[in-house]
Amino acid sequence: MGKTFAEKILAAKAGLDETVPGQIVTVQPDRLLTHDNTSAIAKTFRKIGTDRVANPNMNVIILDHVVPAANETYAQSHKETREFVQQQGIEAFYDVGEGICHQVLPEQGHALPGMLIVGSDSHTPSHGALGAFAAGIGRTEAAAVMATGEIWLRVPESMRIEVTGEMPPQVSAKDLVLHIIGDIGADGADYMSVEFAGPTIESMSIAGRQVLCNMAAEMGAKNGYVAPDETTRQWLAGRTTSTYDEILPDEDADYARVLHYDVSGLMPQIARPHRVDNVVPVTQVTGLPINQALIGTCTNGRLEDLRAAAQILRGKQIAPWVRLLVLPASREILLSAMEEGIIADLVKAGATLLNPGCGPCLGAHEGCMAPGERTISTANRNFKGRMGSREAEIYLGSPATVAASALRGAITDPREL
């Protein structure tokens, strides 16, 4: 019997011939990703009693969650992170303004096929889009990885999601993944390694694959994965000088579950408050008035997302009662969008441009909601209270759906425009 991606890569990293689901292995990650929580992790690291991180080349640190600092507490935390970076001689440090960790890590060539990446952020599975094994961990474990260079991992069962069909106009990766989550539930892939495959995935851009793997976290998955191919190699060209090993699942691998989806008839999808698996086709919620619209985050803040929004908003004006917030996921994306004229199109249409970073996604600054307000967002979570008041509502959708909704001031099916 063949082996899945997770079984193969964890065997390779643990120096074993093979692994089986449920087995615990000890591995040395290629990368440890931390963000604004680095200062807290550094405190635990010191509590362990070590002076030096085991391998400064493993660490990638990106300040992105509350940037620039919203108040003195955040400013102090950022300062401690910068000091830690200096003391430990960590080279891969990206300060305020570079972008969201899950975008900057791959852009700067730190996420490659065949790598094992752990991160103190629950959306670390995003990096499976490039063929890496990437999983989220807690803060104490991140401190232990810094101290020892090692971590224990349980070899997960694997789920394969085969997707066929051509995406209809104004339907994108976000709609597909929301549909899958609505189908299998927020714990539908608990503990599992989720492999996305099939012709639809093969013809998808890296940005689209990142959306799928990012949202794998919302199915409870340990990691998401798309097999690296020519699209991956082209995307990585110029971003890294390192060589890498592409690790692919065997064709006769043993999956705990195999699911099939055909996207040819897929409609734009919406996750309603307050669960990501509370999903309906957009047609069931059109007309619901909104106060705020958000295009950005580690899920949908990439160039093709901004392009889709600009296509809808170019030469038009958003509804006067709506705040449209646009946050490119990184400086690189912001620059490309400026060069293409997308930023000008969006700002002329009434958008407020925010700096690359997480922005209002976690409700700490830059666009929190008051009680009774409603936001439609391209983010990945719509939990109660996530963007400010517990009495506010968050609806999740694709960039096209969010842009169309900003235009009309109410949830809108982008296919109607």
Next chain:
Amino acid sequence: MKTIIKGRVWKYGDDVNTDVIFPGKYTYSITDRKEMAEHALEDLDPDFVKKVQPGDIIVAGKNWGCGSSREQAVISLKEAGVGAIVARSFARIYFRNCINEGLPIVTCDAVDSVETGDEITIDFGQGKVITPRAEYHFPPLAPSVMEILDAGGLVPHVKQKLGIA
């Protein structure tokens, strides 16, 4: 870690999330571990904190600890005196956080045959949970994971490994 744990049961259902185990509103304001214990399970069972005794065991249904990755959801129970958690299944990061905080956990269906207040025994050596009405077997944790529990959690374990007293 003790290989045999006996304790009184607190029984709960499925999908108990980290928000009801340790409310989000305290995650930044409370940093003292003992103080965290005062809010354990506050939004699920206000009686718990008043009546919990050292060594008590939580027995629950599926997906215990789903939601946020906050470690306070483990620390608050441990500091309140909980000796072990037995559940049909655990959310992934919660499971890891338990091991790393040195709180023993067992995956089995004991919830089917217990009531709050029952006395049960967990035998880690034999991989058995004994309730007044039935016996359940559970697969042993991997030796490398047991080492972390034995050391009392990940921080002391790493200290031992690195030879820091």
